[in-house]
Amino acid sequence: MLSLAALFGCNDDTAEQKEFIDQIQASATPQVEPVPQMRDFTHFAYTANNLRSPFVAPEPEVIESKMIQVQNCLHPEPDRARDPLEKYPIDTLSMKGTIATKEITWALIKASDQGFYKIKSGQYMGLYHGEVINVQSGFIELLELIPDGSGCWKERLSRVEIREAQESSVSE
Numbered sequence: 311m312l313s314l315a316a317l318f319g320c321n322d323d324t325a326e327q328k329e330f331i332d333q334i335q336a337s338a339t340p341q342v343e344p345v346p347q348m349r350d351f352t353h354f355a356y357t358a359n360n361l362r363s364p365f366v367a368p369e370p371e372v373i374e375s376k377m378i379q380v381q382n383c384l385h386p387e388p389d390r391a392r393d394p395l396e397k398y399p400i401d402t403l404s405m406k407g408t409i410a411t412k413e414i415t416w417a418l419i420k421a422s423d424q425g426f427y428k429i430k431s432g433q434y435m436g437l438y439h440g441e442v443i444n445v446q447s448g449f450i451e452l453l454e455l456i457p458d459g460s461g462c463w464k465e466r467l468s469r470v471e472i473r474e475a476q477e478s479s480v481s482e
Contacts, residue, residue: 383462386439386455395419395427395435400452403435405472408447415445419470440468448472 395403402422409416409428416428419435429435429450431442440452449471455463 384455384465385463393429393434395421395429395433396437396439398422398436400436400438400440400468400470403470405450405470407472408445417442417445417450436468
């Protein structure tokens with residue numbers, strides 16, 4: 311009897327399992343979408359090679375050369391030789407001191423590239439044609455030409471002052 315019970319337990323009826331597996335496999339097959347149609351590629355020639363790169367800041371000389379010059383109004387001399395300090399903005403220049411002789415007073419200027427320059431009245435500094443009109447022991451006065459946007463230029467007085475003297479008196 312025991313052997314008969316063992317024979318019934320070893321029944322090879324796996325039809326239900328096969329049916330279940332077939333059902334799962336049938337529902338799990340993925341649906342593959344058809345490949346989309348490719349659009350025709352239209353080639354065009356790149357024509358901006360000769361234009362200024364948008365990732366590089368424009369140089370002041372380039373801006374000035376493209377501005378419309380209006381007659382009968384103030385504008386800078388285009389053929390004037392540029393001084394070395396005209397390639398720096400005024401806010402990146404700092405006055406460090408003066409050197410004076412009987413005839414001339416020179417101002418010592420430190421530029422943003424850590425270089426030192428000397429400048430006197432009649433020379434130019436800054437991006438806006440700043441002519442040095444006065445050199446004193448504590449400051450330099452400049453007469454700058456600022457574009458007004460309509461093709462003319464306006465004069466503006468500016469100063470570059472010694473700042474270290476003020477900073478040392480504040481820290482005491």
